[in-house]
Amino acid sequence: MKKELHIGIIGCGAVAQIIHLPILKRMAGIKIKAICDVDKRKILAIKEKYGIESAYTDLKKFFVENEFDAVMILTPTNTHKEIAEISAEYCKSLFIEKPVARTYKETEELRKFLEKKNVNVMVGFNMRFRPDAMLMKSLVEAKEFGEPYLVRVGWFRPRSSTQSWFVNKSYAGGGVIMDLAINIVDLAMWMLNYPDIYSVTAYNFYHTTKNVEDSSTAMIKTKTDQVINFEVSWVLSNENEFFYFNLFGKEGVGLLNPLRVFKQVGTSQMELMDHHRTTSANLYLKSYENELKHFFAAVNGLGKWVSTINEASARMRLIEAIYKSAQTNKEIKLST
Ligand SMILES: NC(=O)c1ccc[n+]([C@@H]2O[C@H](COP(=O)([O-])OP(=O)(O)OC[C@H]3O[C@@H](n4cnc5c(N)ncnc54)[C@H](O)[C@@H]3O)[C@@H](O)[C@H]2O)c1
Numbered sequence: 001m002k003k004e005l006h007i008g009i010i011g012c013g014a015v016a017q018i019i020h021l022p023i024l025k026r027m028a029g030i031k032i033k034a035i036c037d038v039d040k041r042k043i044l045a046i047k048e049k050y051g052i053e054s055a056y057t058d059l060k061k062f063f064v065e066n067e068f069d070a071v072m073i074l075t076p077t078n079t080h081k082e083i084a085e086i087s088a089e090y091c092k093s094l095f096i097e098k099p100v101a102r103t104y105k106e107t108e109e110l111r112k113f114l115e116k117k118n119v120n121v122m123v124g125f126n127m128r129f130r131p132d133a134m135l136m137k138s139l140v141e142a143k144e145f146g147e148p149y150l151v152r153v154g155w156f157r158p159r160s161s162t163q164s165w166f167v168n169k170s171y172a173g174g175g176v177i178m179d180l181a182i183n184i185v186d187l188a189m190w191m192l193n194y195p196d197i198y199s200v201t202a203y204n205f206y207h208t209t210k211n212v213e214d215s216s217t218a219m220i221k222t223k224t225d226q227v228i229n230f231e232v233s234w235v236l237s238n239e240n241e242f243f244y245f246n247l248f249g250k251e252g253v254g255l256l257n258p259l260r261v262f263k264q265v266g267t268s269q270m271e272l273m274d275h276h277r278t279t280s281a282n283l284y285l286k287s288y289e290n291e292l293k294h295f296f297a298a299v300n301g302l303g304k305w306v307s308t309i310n311e312a313s314a315r316m317r318l319i320e321a322i323y324k325s326a327q328t329n330k331e332i333k334l335s336t
Helices: 013-026 042-050 060-066 077-088 104-116 132-141 177-193 280-299 309-328
Strands: 005-010 030-036 054-056 070-073 094-095 120-124 149-157 196-206 215-222 226-234 244-248 252-256 260-265 268-274
Touching: 005 060, 013 030, 013 042, 013 280, 030 042, 030 060, 042 054, 042 215, 054 060, 060 077, 070 077, 077 094, 077 104, 094 196, 094 280, 104 309, 120 280, 120 309, 132 177, 132 226, 132 244, 132 252, 132 280, 149 177, 177 226, 177 244, 177 309, 196 309, 215 309, 252 268
Parallel strands: 005 030, 005 070, 030 054, 070 094, 094 120, 149 226
Antiparallel strands: 149 244, 196 215, 215 226, 244 252, 252 260, 260 268
């Protein structure tokens, strides 16, 4: 039966304040029971602003003094593993912002630990919850495009955080790949129903950064002869964000945003659907809202766990191959 869920939030920085807290606050059936952050001034201000019962700087106290149905980990990436392992002792439903950890190895260690503790995890890959992407996915499933053979996806925007940890490999795990590419590669893999990967060829660029890449492009080949091409950059953009996702199938083509659908009829293509362009801001906000609705439905036993840590770990393996290919200037083959 559906009940009011008591939520704990760990980490009250940019993504919590801009995205999650405002959405949670207006969601029916959700109560933010307590927040925790190492920055005392910040949590006191947020506690006041959102009318939250309790705020903590001590993680242990946060757990000992509360009972949570679910906990959201929204801290810098280097802290995810340790915080998730502590959280697992007290709560069996976790949401961890992407990237789940800095490396494939760290992700696998966490995945195995949480599996042993019987903890359910959703990782915050919000792009697959964009309304236009969800509609495109249903068309892919209905075979409207025939068998997809190529995805071209690109994302150009300023980096998602201005904090210094975000451009430090030992904290963030990497640069624009960990910020943007990981999310659109997840979107492509989800859209293609998780094909096995054959190989990766990638190039990284360091135009404005030294410690992490600020631009990257790669070709990912699957064992079923599909290709995913991506390009991402924090710097190769004008002031406007630019995102595209083009899926080519043997019988049609789907484009985002706006969602446009073309079907092959004889030798020509016929346009079947032309949705009005929705602003990126709206699609983003909606993607996070949909993501959280899925999370809470799963916590409540009313829906399936999606975007799990198993899936996130598979994405991290691919990300590791992307870095390796860029470093060695070689095609990297993934074994099964
Ligand atoms: N899905 C998305 O679109 C998206 C967008 C932005 C950020 N993110 C991810 O969200 C996470 C947070 O990013 P952000 O931009 O909000 O970072 P941020 O630096 O703005 O905020 C992090 C917060 O965590 C707090 N913190 C640090 N260490 C802590 C600890 N040990 N215990 C408790 N609190 C601690 C900091 O004081 C800060 O308030 C990162 O993993 C990032 O990659 C995801």
